[in-house]
Amino acid sequence: MTATDNTNGANGHGLDAGPGGGAATALSPENAEMIKLTRKDFVSDQEVRWCPGCGDYSILAQTQKVMPDFGYPKENIVFISGIGCSGRLPYYMNTYGFHTIHGRAPTLATGLKAARPDLMVWVITGDGDALSIGGNHVLHSMRRNVDLKMIMFNNRIYGLTKGQASPTSEFGKRTKSTPVGTVDTPIVPLTIALAAEASFVARSVDTHTEHLQQTFNRAGFHKGSAFVEVLQNCNIFNDGAWRDFTDREVREDRMLVLEHGKPMIFGKDRDKGIRLRGLHPEVVTLGEDGVTEADLLVHDEQSEEPYLALMLSRMFWPDFPVPVGVLRAVPRPTHDQLIEDQLTAAVASGGEGDLEKALFSGETWTVE
Amino acid sequence: MTTETRPADHEIRDLERVTIRFAGDSGDGMQLTGTQFTRTAAVFGNDISTLPDFPAEIRAPAGSLPGVSGFQISFSSSDIHTPGDAPDVLVAMNPAALKTNVGDLPAGGALIVNSDAFTPQNLNKAAYASNPLTDGSLKPYTVFEIPISTLNERSLDGLDMTSKQKDLTKNFFALGIMFWLYERSMDPTLAWIDDKFGKRPVVAEANKRALKAGYAFGETTEIFHTHYRVAPARLGPGTYRNITGNEATALGFLAASKLAGRQLFYGSYPITPASDILHQLSGYKNFGIKTFQAEDEIAAIGAAIGASYGGAMGLTASSGPGIALKSEALGLAVMVELPLVVVDVQRAGPSTGMPTKTEQADLLQVLFGRNSDSPVPVVAPATPAECFTMAIEAWRIALKYVTPVVYLSDAFLATGAEPWRIPELSELPEIGVENWTDRATFQPYDRDPETLARKWAVPGTPGLEHRVGGLEKADITGNVSYDPDNHHRMQLLRQEKVARIANDIPDLEVHGPPSGDLLVLGWGSTYGAIRSAVERLQADGRSVAHAHLRHLNPFPRNLGEVLTSFRRVLVPEVNLGQLLMLIRARYLVDAVGYDKVRGKPFRIAEIEEEALRLLGESARS
Structure with a gap:
């Protein structure tokens, strides 16, 4: 099997109106080795037009780097974006792309x-696009487990409209639109995604390139809705939004890198950890007051109920180290698969649809 | 009904056309009663036309005026176009139904009332100061007072049901009376009852008994001296079925998908009166049709555009308020030039308006309700049965011109029914488009020189990876462009693409003389009333013609010529003059509007009178 043999719908004839039409067998990501693509294959001919120094450059670079991992031919990958600085990303990917509204x-x-289960679909969005104007759609795409990979650039500001408060801006933040401080409580993207039943929830940082790549790789291989929050710096309108805990000198002490099955340990000296006290997490120091590794919470991204992930999503600097990595990754049937299954079942029980029969159904009478 | 009563001797009279209105509480099953009568008349071979008229409230307080639900059916032995201006027979199941409907009953009309329901309490709810059955106010009518509730309950003796449950079947008793009165077979309804209530034998038995008891009551009682026969209509040869506009619309989309050989994806959010399209299409899963009940109107059209982007036929439907929400996304579809069909089943507005009542006031909204110049072809069926062909026509245009298309239906078309001659598959048009696959010649915004349709390549096509979006596109390459001249050129191209569809649609037909004193021009569901009024005037020797637009954008090429061939042009619309404004602006014709926005279709007589007035004459007596 070659890559292109498998692209149903490519010529329009494959989009058979019958059940499963347009639903070629998706290339399994295991086929990555069969399609030898490199980052360069995913770079489009368009000039990148973000501000110099913007965190988006790194996100674009890591996205292009991980694309060959999945084994999809580039014509079977689609990037769909909304509005905002993030919305321009599809223009820079040499795949199919749709910059929407x-x-x-x-x-x-x-x-x-739903129409084309054979495609790999990425959604590129920002904190305003995903959580303000598009909040409802994030909620419902996640609860349906639509097989899409959503990368949300969170810079806690509206950049493209030049610096208004966003739904993730800190309470009291002074911006152009809130000269004496916003009166709105910010929302936590990961909590929202978890509440919406997302089957994959993760966080990374624009400048932590290796971690960002790993996180995108995990999201890409996840079957179902993947929500990835990327803490991204807008050096023009909200410079240093995450600096307090993401800067190289402090990040090991102020961030918690989650690993499935591993105790929650952090710190330059790997001597701090997270322990559960009642219903609340607390930061403890290993070796102090008899605390050992056995006392610490062990990360479980696969737990059936998202209690632990929800708790992690609420932990934030300065009270806690900021968790990054995969908070949750659970299997769940995807939206497109469930739709296909219903069509298959309908054909199995009622046979292939017959247009003539449908037209002549019900009570009819004939005039000679 | 008791068996002692001997069958009465009844006269039989032949009638050409009868219009019946069933009116009762919204919980009384009047829509069901009307639908059953309609099926029976249709299968018998009458021409039919129906007008369901129900409140938005599912169950308004019982017995109250706002809770009245009505269903009017006109059936005939000749070709008819409307559900009738006024009923010949009014069946009123309670005082509120009487009060809200009796005004439409002409003097001498037959009035059948359920006298059991005329209790002081119900009279009070209907704000009757005195009982109309006894105070003489119904003198102009031929009144048949029948204790329907009592008779019905008696016929259900011995069934294991509460009185309240028994009372729920009284609509079938009333239906039985009407079946007898108009010589109709009970068989289709008996079969329907078995099918519907088969799993609840007691309920099935009760409904069947109620129906038969009503029929027997008509047959044996002395109160009706006459019953009536309306012979089958002389419809053209073919196989027919009774169909509502929403049913025909859904079937048309199903057919379009088969004809084009493409998957149909329907994204929709529930809204009256469009929801039935979703219900019906969701039953066609074995045709490969994918239906998606979205979280909101925007998601519904967004998903449809996404599906179209993938090469499917993206379809969405709503009513005015939902169309307002979809307008930004429709603008996106204009910019990215993808095939898409947006159905607007119009209802009375603005805002929530009167959700179950009809209006055709979204024409300017769908033409101009988007930012900037954003041209979209618009088609509009004229009758319930025509919804089938126009649904296919919408897709023909959408696919051939790679463009979004708006399909304008309305509540009257959507819920009204008429006989439909079912077409053979061979009669259906060829529609469809090939996606672009050739690398050497592909540019996303390169166009077909004749249609100006852009080259449409779908994801999965190797070598044609490209980006589309809402930002202005450079001509040919489709790259983002802010070039002033390019924008001007693209605006003209988008407009010209839609304008050229005029070369590909039929000329406007004129029913009547090609020129003369008066042209009555309409669009959408006013067809029946206009056609009937014009035919009456023509029969009286007037120089009057009717033309009906199915394509609202672009207009047929000969419209200007047709308009100028008549001394006067009358445009009746169930809005405040929207088509009128368009043709006056476009053709500089001094056309005159006639507008009624009562949430109801026009009556024939209204249009006839207005036409006569315009002809400078007084209405005929």
Whole structure:
């Protein structure tokens, strides 16, 4: 099997109106080795037009780097974005791309994936696009487990409109639109994703390139809705939004890198950890007051109920180290698969649809 | 009904056309009663036309005026176009139904009332100061007072049901009376009852008994001296079925998907009166049709655009308020030039308006309700049965021109029914488009020189990876462009693409003389009333013609010529003059509007009178 043999719908004839039409067997990511692509294959001919120094450059670079991992031919990959600085990313990917309207990228991705299960669909969005104007669609695409990979650039500001408060801006933040401080409580993207039943929830940082790549790789291999929050720096309108805990000198002490099955340990000296006290997490020091590794919480991204992930999503600097990595990754049937299954079942029970029969159904009478 | 009563001797009279209105509480099953009568008349071979008229409230307080639900059916032995201006027979199941409907019953009309329901309490709810059955106010009518509730309950003696449950079947008793009165077979309804209530034998038995008891009551009682026969209509040869506009619309989309050989993806959010399209299409899973009940109207169209981007036929439907929400996404579809069909089943507005009542006031909204110049072809069926062909036509245009298309239906078309001659598959048009696959010649915004349709390549096509989006596109390459001249050129191209569809649609047909004193021009569901009014005037020797637009954008090429061939042009619309404004602006014709926005279709007589007035004459007596 070659890559292109398997692209149903490529010529339009493959989009058979019958059940499963357009649903070629998706290339399994295990086929990565069969399609030898490199980062360069995913770089489009368009000039990148973000501000110099923007965190988006790194996100773009890591995205292009991980694309060959999945084994999809590039014509079977689609990037769909909304409005905001993040929305430009599809223009820079040499795949199919759709720069849609504000907040609605998940809706187009839902329809595309339902019609074309053979495609790999990425959604590129920002904190305003995903959580303000498009909040409803994030919620529903996640609960449906639409097989899309959503990368949410969180810079806690509206950049493209030049510096208004966003739904993740800190309470009291002074911006152009809130000269004496915002009166809105910020929302926590990961908590929202978990509440919406997302089957994959992760966080990474624009400048932590290796971790970012790993996280994108995990998201790409996840079957179902993947929500990845990337803490991203807008050096023009909100410079240093995450600096307090992401800077090289402090990050080991102020961030918690989650690993499935491993105790939650952090710190330059690997001497701090997270312990559960009642229903709340607390930071403890190994070796102090008799605390040992056995007292620490062990990360479980696969736990059936998202209690632990929800707790992690609420932990934030300065009270806690900021968790990054995969909070949750659980298997769940995907939206497109469930739709296909219903069509298959309908054909199995009622036979292939017959247009003539449908037209002549019900009570008819004939005039000679 | 008791068996002692001997069958009465009844006269039989032949009638050409009868219009019946069933009216009762919204919990009384009047829609069901009307639908059953309709099926029976349709299968018998009458021409039919129906007008369901129900409140938005599912169950308004019982017996109250706002809770009244009505269903009017006109059936005939000749070709008819409307559900009738006024009922010949009004069946009123309670005082509220009487009060809200009797005004439409002409003097001498037959009034059948359920006298059991005329209790002081119900009279009070209907704000009757005195009982109309006894105070003489119903003198102009031929009144048949029948204790339907009592008779019905008696016929159900011995069944294991509460009185309240028994009372729920009284609509079938009333239906039975009407079946007898108009010589109809009970068989289709008996079969329907078995099918519907088969799993609840007691309920099935009760409904069947109620129906038969009503029929027997008509047959044996002395109160009806006459019953009536309406012969089958002389419809053209073919196989027919009774169909509502929403049913025909859904079937048309199903057929379009088969004809084009593409998967149909329907994204929708529930809204009256469009929801039935979702219900019906979701039953076609074995055709490969994918339906998606979205979280909101925007997601519904967004998903449809996404599906179209993937090469499917993306379809969405709503009513005015939902179309307002979809408008930004529709603008995106204009910019990215993808095939898409947006159905607007119009209802009375603005805002939530009167959700179950009809109006055709979204024409300007779908033409102009988006930012910037954002041209979209618009088609509109004229009758329930025509919804089938126009649904296919919408897709023909959408696919051939790679463009979003708006399909304008309305509540009257959607819920009204008429006989439909089912077409053979060979009669259906060829529609469809090939996706672009050739690397050497591909540019995303390169166009077909004739149709100006852009080259449409779908994801999965090797070598044609490209990006589309809402930002202005450079001509040919489709790259983002802010070039002033390019934007001007693209605006003209988008407009010209839609304008050229005029070369590909039929000329406007004129029913009547090609020129003369008066042209009555309509669009959408006003067809029946206009056609009937014009035919009456023509029969009276007037120089009047009817033309009906199915394509609202672009207009047929000969529209200007047709308009100028008549001394006067009358445009009746169930809005405040929207088509009128368009044709006056476009053709500089001094056309005159006639607008009624009562949530109801036009009556024939209204249009006839207005036409006569315009002809400078007084209405005929």
